[in-house]
């Protein structure tokens with residue numbers, strides 16, 4: 001277990017300076033605030049929590065969470081207790097922090113002392129948390145997660161029924177919410193959405209009355225039936241499209257500019273990169289960027305998608321390397337691309353979702369993979 005002082009040291013390691021970095025990552029905090037307010041307005045009177053797990057989807061929970069708190073957010077979800085411990089100093093004490101991955105064995109004391117609320121994902125966790133509360137003669141906050149079909153986390157029906165039969169098991173726990181999670185919310189027509197909704201309604205009635213929390217970003221956009229007392233978006237706060245394929249109502253949050261480290265002209269027949277997976281069929285200009293898969297620019301981006309220079313699309317050619325990637329810069333007039341020049345990887349010409357589609361993945365994976373070697377700028 002890392003102590004808080006060790007956490008402070010780890011956080012103090014600076015990002016690369018703008019001059020040294022191979023890419024610049026810009027995070028627009030005012031866009032995150034506007035997205036929060038838009039989701040809150042859409043949530044038909046439900047409280048709007050914020051999911052800031054995985055370092056706020058890679059964008060920096062220490063910077064993002066205080067902005068959300070200032071916008072009125074009072075409920076924050078992380079995945080790990082460790083993330084909750086790191087987040088605590090950045091939030092007002094009135095803000096609640098919930099740990100989605102649940103209560104690890106023997107983590108009760110740490111959770112209680114840090115003022116972090118565990119999401120109780122099975123009967124063992126419910127019993128352990130309640131027993132700890134009773135032993136210490138104090139009520140402790142807890143959230144119960146119900147499995148409504150995903151088979152990932154949460155109490156299955158049999159455990160909910162067991163709990164309903166012996167309500168004294170809960171003595172000591174101040175039940176802050178009952179929650180569940182949608183498996184197919186990003187497919188509005190999928191029959192699982194209505195099935196999970198019905199299961200949530202039925203199963204939560206077996207438990208003591210508590211605020212209900214169900215919808216993630218996509219769930220909010222399924223309509224008011226899914227909103228209950230609290231919604232908990234993550235992705236949409238950070239500008240990802242809540243429903244893939246529909247117009248994205250969220251403001252873009254992230255901009256990523258990779259920097260050119262070499263430009264060369266090659267002759268027809270010349271190969272580019274590992275495996276010679278690309279070969280020029282004409283004279284070409286190749287620009288090498290200081291961004292690779294070690295920075296989260298996925299290897300599945302090899303020979304697909306583009307970067308942009310002054311509005312000109314530069315297709316990726318050859319494989320993505322660990323620390324670099326190669327672009328077909330033939331369309332840029334000679335002399336315009338120089339060493340150190342920024343080339344847009346995420347920005348006005350292509351969203352995080354566009355980049356994800358080109359790399360055969362989802363925007364979540366692109367955001368959470370954004371590298372530690374980028375120079376980070378926060379604006380707004």
Ligand SMILES: *Cc1c(COP(=O)(O)O)cnc(C)c1O
Pocket residue numbers: 051053100180181215216217218232233234235236
């Ligand atoms: C990650 C997560 C969320 C947030 O989901 P988004 O799709 O990013 O809005 C909400 N609830 C649970 C249980 C999660 O794991």
